[in-house]
Amino acid sequence: MSADYIMVGGFLGAGKTTAMLRLAEHLTERGRRVGLITNDQSHGLVDTSLVAAHGYPVQEITGGCFCCRFNSLTEAADRLTRDGRPDVFLAEPVGSCTDLRATVQYPLSRLYGHDYRIAPLSVLVDPVRARRIFGLEPGRTFSPKVLYVYAKQLEEADLIIINKSDLLTSDQQRTLEKVLHDRYLQAEVFTVSARTGANLDTWFGRLAAAELAPRRAMDVDYDVYAEGEALLGWLNATIRIAASAPFDGNRFLHRLATGVHAQLAADGLEIAHLKMTLAPSEGNDLAALNLVRTDGEPELSHRLEEAVTEGELILNLRAEGDPNRLDAVVRETLRDTSRQVDAVTTFEHSEYFRPARPNPTHRMATLGAD
Ligand SMILES: Nc1nc2c(ncn2[C@@H]2O[C@H](COP(=O)(O)OP(=O)(O)O)[C@@H](O)[C@H]2O)c(=O)[nH]1
Ligand SMILES: [Mg+2]
Known part of the structure; x- marks a missing residue:
């Protein structure tokens, strides 16, 4: 039996997780059984906690991108199969990753073609970010080597999906599409x-209808790709919060984000994605917050219904800048924010680093034999 393998790529903050949840819903309504696969350089992912909160089976691949941990991709599918026998896998690669056609899709198809039907590669685009990058409007952006990775993601897409159309006028939409x-x-x-x-x-x-286009994969300069990725600072932290009395968790997340945002903006760092979830120790409630540009605003996409006394905060931050600085800013702001609600915070996990050079397990430039 062969299952569909659908990958939804795109830069950090483009809306991949949000779109995959929609796709999971769409497929489930049509009687399909979905399993989701999230991915990051390190563990403690907001995305995994969000997907799990929606009730979908999820496996997290950590410690590197899909291409560098190729075997873990099929192992994750096997683990999902043991639990719920999905007939469609939805996989979200790391948002700073490219060359997925040659390092993931073609190897999957060539080595596991009996097990999986590989869907066309979708690449999601945040239109505000894209309009700046393509010079359609002024505003901050990343440095050239990061933009190299950004452009390579689009170059290999079968389907380019401009997301967040609700933020665009019809004229802005038309010019970006063009x-x-x-x-x-x-x-x-x-x-x-x-x-x-x-x-x-x-x-x-x-x-559902289109096939993965069998064209030759693009050329990639892995030196520039590695340097571009390494310009990004990465921080994943999981923190226990315990207060002396119930507090407003939505407001807490918003204050924390506003504080981190203000300091990074003052440093002149471009934020690619700041995301957090706060889950109370009891029940299934969850708050989620995102910020996807330094000149954007932090946004709560899920709100807690009730006040919280104890819970777990997961914080993932990716920005162009020094990871040591990201860690210092997060710790200082968290200290101030938790003092305001008289809470004690304990770091259960914290890592901050620059992504290592991508070193793919396989690289196959063609879908058929070379
Ligand atoms: N306005 C708007 N925001 C969106 C849309 N899709 C996603 N977002 C927001 O964009 C932010 C990043 O989304 P996420 O799915 O985490 O992006 P990812 O990093 O690509 O997985 C979150 O605040 C989402 O709520 C959309 O269609 N419109
Ligand atoms: Mg995501």
């Missing part, structure tokens, strides 16, 4: 909103 269309001739371009659901069915329909 730029992407003209530059990336190999791809079909769709515009959707994972938040409102607008036009998602068109994309999902195309995913």
Whole structure:
């Protein structure tokens, strides 16, 4: 029996997790059994806790991207199969990762073609970020080597999905579609909103119907790719919070994010994605907060219904800058924020680093034998 393997790529903060949850819902409604696979350089992922909170079976691949931990990708699928026999796997690669066609999709198809049908590669785009990068409007962006990775992600896409259409005027949407269309001739371009659901069915329909295009994979300069990724600072922390009395967890997350945001902005660092969840020790309630640009605003996408006294905070931060600085800012702001609610915080896990050079397990430039 062969299961579908669907990968949804795109830069940090583009909306991959949000869109995958929508896709999981869409497929479940049609009688499919889905299993999700999240991925990061290190463990303690907001994405995994969010997906699990929605009730989907999920496996987390940590310690490197899919391409560098290729075997763990099939092992994760096997573990999901043991538990719930999914007939479709949805996999979200790390947002700073590229060359997925040659290092993940072609090897999966060539080595495990009997087990999996590999869907076309979708690459999601945050339109505000993209309009700046492509010079359609002024505003901060990343340095050139990070942008090399960004452009490579789009170059290998079968489907380019402009997400967050709810943030665009029709004129902004049209001009961005035209730029992407003209530059990336190999791809079909769709515009959707994972938040409102607008036009998602068109994309999902195309995913189900289209085949992974068998063209030769793009060339990638792994030195520039590695340097671009290593310009990004990465921080994952899991923190226990215990207060003397119930406090407003939504407000707590918002204050913490606002404090971290203000300091990183003062340093002139570009934030790619700050995301946090706060889960009370009891019950299934969850608050989630995201910030996807230094000149954006922190946004609560899930709110806690009730006040919280004890809980677990997961914080993932990716920004162009020194990881030591990210850690110092997070710790200092957390100290101040928890003092305001008279809470004690304990770091259960904390790692901050620059991603290591990508070193793929396989690299196959073609879908058939070379
Ligand atoms: N306005 C808007 N925000 C969105 C949409 N889709 C995702 N987001 C938000 O973008 C942020 C990053 O989303 P996430 O799915 O975590 O991105 P990922 O890093 O690519 O997985 C979150 O605040 C989401 O709520 C959308 O269609 N419209
Ligand atoms: Mg994600």
